[in-house]
Amino acid sequence: MTSFDLPAISGFRPPALPDVDVQGFWGDRIDAVAHRTAMILYDRCVAAGMLEQINPDIPVPPLRLPFHTRADGTPDTVNVQMFWDSDVAKVIETAAYALYRTPNPDLEAKTDEIIAMFCKLQQPDGYLNSWFIRMRPGERWTNLRDCHELYCAGHLMEAAVAYFQATGKRGLLDAMCRYADHIGSVFGPGPDQKPGYCGHEEIELALVRLGRVTGEQRYLDLARFFIDARGQKPHYFDIEAAARNEDPKRFRHDTYEYNQSHLPVREQTKVTGHAVRAMYLYSGMADVATEFGDDSLTDALKILWEDLTEKQMYVTGGIGPAASNEGFTDYYDLPNESAYAETCAAVGLAMWASRMLGRGPDGRFADVLEQALYNGALSGLSLDGSTFFYDNPLESRGGHHRWTWHRCPCCPPNIARTVASIGTYMYGVAADEIAVHLYNESTARLAVAGGSVTVEQKTSYPWDGHIDITLGLEKPLAFRLALRVPGWCDGASLAINGAAVECEIERGYLRIEREWQPGDAVTLDLPMQPYALHANPAVRADLGRAALARGPLIYCVEETDNAAGLHELVVDDTIATASTSVLSALNGGVAIDVPAHREDWQGHGNRLYDRQAPGRRPVTARFVPYHLWDNREPGEMLVWVRT
Template sequence: GKRKLLDSLARYADHIDATFGPEPGKKPGYPGHPEIELALVRLYHATGNRRYLELASFFIDERGQSGNGKEHYYDVEARERGDDPAKFWARSYDYNQSSKPIREQEKVVGHAVRAMYLFSAVADLAGECDDASLLEACDRLWDNLINKRMYITGGIGPSRHNEGFTTDYDLPDETAYAETCATIGLVMWNHRLLQFDGEQRFADVMERGLYNGFLSGVSLSGDRFYYENPLSSAGDHHHVPWFECPCCPGNVARNIASIGKYFYSTGPDGLWVHLFAGSQAEMLVNGSVVKVKQSTLYPWDGAVGIELELAQPQTFTLHVRVPGWCGGSGGSQGFRVAINGVEQSLRAEKNGYLAIRREWKNGDTLAYIMEMPIQPMFANPAVRQLEGRVAIQRGPVVYCLEGVDHGNIILDRIAVDTKDIAGFTVEQRPDLLNGVAVIHGRGTVINEPTSESLYSPQAPSVSEVALTAIPYCTWDNREPGEMRVWLRAK
C-alpha cells in the first residue's frame, strides 16, 4: 500500500510528458535508447492514468518519422547542440531503430538491447490499443530475427562494434557478442508475444534463451558475469565481478526475480503451463483459486508432474506446451500423458499446446513425460562460419566441449560423426556443476604435425578420442580453458 516510490515515478513521468509530445511547445522527440516506452505502459497499469499509455504510443509512432518535408528528429537535435548529423558515429539511425517507422521495418537492425526493449513496448501497445499493424510488425521482425539472426543459444547480436546486428546469417561463433542483456530482452519480448494467442514458438524461444544464452551470463556462484557470450573460446574469456558499463549484473538479478511470471498464465478458458521447473503458483481461473504445482528434474529429465489443488471441482482447459524439440512443431509425437495414472491419447493443437478440457478435482495429477533424445544440430548453409559444423542439443539445452575435460587437446581439432551423436550416452552428475546431465561420446582428433612446415601435401593423421559435453550455460565454472559449441562434422 505504500505509494511514495510510485508517486515519485509518476511525477517524473509527468515531467517527461510535459516536455515531449505532438502538442505545440513540446519536443517531437523520442529516446535514443528505448525502454521508457515499456515502463510507461507499466506505469499506466499501476496508476490507470491513460496519459502514460498515450505518451508511450507517441514515442513508438514518432520514432523514425522523416520525409515529405519533415526532418529526422535526431538531425534537428544534433544541429541544436552544434553537431553535424553526418558525423554520427554509427553512420546510420539503424543503430537505434529509428531509420524508419516501426511499421515499415523489415529486418532487425542496430543495437540488440535497444531493439528488444523497443519491440517489447511495441508488443505491449499492440495489445493495449488492439493495433494489428503493430502486431504485424512484431511478427515480421520476429521471423527475421529467429530464422536468420539468432544464435543456437538464444544469443543475439554478433557485432562488438554496435553491440548488435549485422546482416542475415552472419553468426560467427568465436567473436559472437551476444550480450547477456540482449538475451534477457529477447525473453521479455517473446513473453509478451506469447500472451496474444499462446503460440508455442514464442515459449520455445524463451526457453532457449533462458537455459542457454542467459544462464551462461552468470557464474554458478552468482557473483561473476559475462557481458558477451561467445560460442567458442581459446581460453581467454572469463566471468568477471563487474563491468565499466554494469548493465548486465542488475539485469540478471531483475530477470531472475521475474522468472516466476514466465511459467504460467490464465486465459478465458483456463490455465496455461508454458515452462517447466519445480514450482508452484496460485492463480484465478474463471474467478476461482487454482493452485498448481510442478515436480520435475527438468531440463535434465523430461518427466514433469503437475498437481492441481481446488476448493471445489471446476471445468476448464489445461494448456500444456509441447516443445518444438519433442513434437510440438509438427514433428513426431515425442511425449506421453497420464491423468490420475490413466494414459491419455493426446496430440498437440495447432498452437503447439495440449488442450485438456475436463472437470478438474482437488488432487488431480498429470504425468507429462517428454522424450529427450540427443540431437545433432546443423546451421542453415547460409551461415558461412558454421559450414561443416555440428552442435549437440538435448531437450532445450545446448552442449559444449570444455578444455578441462579433454586434457591438452585443442578442441577445434576434434571432429564427430554426425550419425553417432544420437547414440551418445547421458550421465546424471549430481556432483558436477551444481548437478547436471553430461553427454559422453567418441570422436576423432587431428594429431600434432610431424614437421614444422606451415603447409604440406600430406594429410594429418587422426586418433580416436573420448568426449564429454557439458551444458553450455555452465562453462567457465571450473578451470580456465578452451570451450567450443560447434564441432567439426564428418
C-alpha cells in the same frame, strides 16, 4: 517452413512476481542471486562511485572519479556515466526480488537508502535524472538521441514496480508515477509537447508495466505514443540536433538504424543496430499490441521476428555478433569466437519472446524464450552468482572469463533481475486459459475463469523431461490449460490422473479444455534425448559442424573435460550411443559423453601441409551445458564441434 501466421491477440498477461514460487533448477539460481548477487551488485555500485552521482547530500562529483577500488581490490578511476541511473535501477530491481525471496534487513536498508536519494533528488515538477540534475543542469530533454534520459526513467519505473510488488513499499512507485506524469506532460502529440522518444528504448515497456500495476490507462497511452512517434518524419533527432546547433548528419553511429528510428516502427522489416535497443523496442511494441489489441503492429512484429530468428540469431539465443555497434551486422554473419552476443541482448530477446506470448500460446515464441534464457542469457551469471559475462562467445581459446565488474555495468543486474524474476516468465494467463510456457519445480497461484488455481509443478527439468502438475482448486473450475510441447521434443505424452490422453498439439501447445477437479494430476513426459543441430550453410562459421543439445540446453566442450585443442575433436555421425552423467562440480548438471575422434598430426612431423590426411584416434568427447561453462578450470570452449 513457410511464413507463419500469428495467434490473434488474446490478452495473455504474465503473472506478477508474488504469484509464482520457484524451486528446483531456477530456484537454486534465484537463491544465489538472493544470497550473493544482490549484495554484490550493491557493493560494486558503491565501489564504482555510482551512488555519488545520485546522492543530493554530497557535492556534485567530478566527471572522472579519482580513486575507487575495483572489485578485485586494485585502484581505478571511473568516468561518471549518463546511464548509471538505469544500472542502479536494475540493482534496486534485483534487490526487490531478492528481498521477496529471502528477508535481508541489511540489503533492504541499503536499498531504501538509494531510493531515498532518488526521492530527494526528484524535482518539484517530478523530473528525476541524476545526470541531468547534477552534472548537466539546464540541459534536460535536449538530446534524447544520445543521453539515455527516458531509458533511465524506464528502468527506474521497472525498479519501482518490482520494489512495490516485493516489499509493499510505495515510495519509489509514487515518485515514478509523478515522473511518468511529468514525462506525459512533456511528450505527446499536443502543440506544446515534444514529439520525441528515446535513443535507447525501454520507457515503452516500462510504462506498460507501470500501467499494469497501477491500473492507470494514461501510462499505457504514453507507451503507445512513444511507439507510434518513433521514426516519423521530420525526424525528431534531426530537429533536436539542429536545436543544439549540431549537424544531424554527424551522428556517431552513422545511421538511425542503430537506434531503430530509421523508419516508423510499422514499416520496419529488418532487425538492425544495437541489439539491446532493438529487443526493448520490440518488447514495447508487443506489449502495446497486447494492451490495445493493436493489430496494426502485427505484421512488423512478425517480419522482425522472422528476420531475427531465421537469419541473425546464435544457436544459444545470443544476438548481435558485432562489438562495434553492440549489435547486428549482415544476415548469417554469426562468427563464434568473436561473437559479442551481449548478456543484455539475450535477456532482451527473452523479454521480447515472452511479450509475444501476450498474443496467446505459440511455441515459436516460447521455444526462443527458452533458448535465450537457458543458454545465451544464463551464461552471463556464474553458478555462484558472483561474476558475469558481458559478451558470450560460442568459442574461446581460453582467454574469455567472467569478470567482477564492467565500466558499462548493464549486464550484471540485468541477468540477475531476470533470473530472480523467472517466475513471471513461466505462465501466461488470459480470461479462461492458463498457459504453461516454462517447466520448472514451482507453485503458482493464478486467477482464471473467475476462480483461483494453484499450479504445482514437480520436475527436475531441464535435466529431465518428466513433469507432474497438480491443480489445486477450491471447487471444480472450467478453463483451458495450455501445456507447451517444446519444439525440440519428439514423442511427448500426456496423462491426466494416470490415464493417457491423446491431444493434438496446436502451435506447440497441448490445449486441454475441461472442468478441472481439485487435485487433478496432469503428467507430461517430454523425452529428452541428446540431439545435434546443424546450421543453415549460409552461416559460414558453422559449416561442417554441429551443436549438441539436450532438452532446451545447448551444450559445449570445455578444455577441462577434453584437454586443449578442441578443434581437433570430430564428432561421429551418430550420437545415438551418447550417454549422460551427472556432474556434482556443476551443481548436478547433466553431461553428455559422445563417441568422437581426435585429429592427430603425429606422423606428419613438422610439415605444415601434407598429402596424408590427419590421423584420427577414437575418444569420448564430454559435453556440458553451455550456460555452465567457465565455472571450473579456465580453458578453451567450443559449441560448434566438427562432424
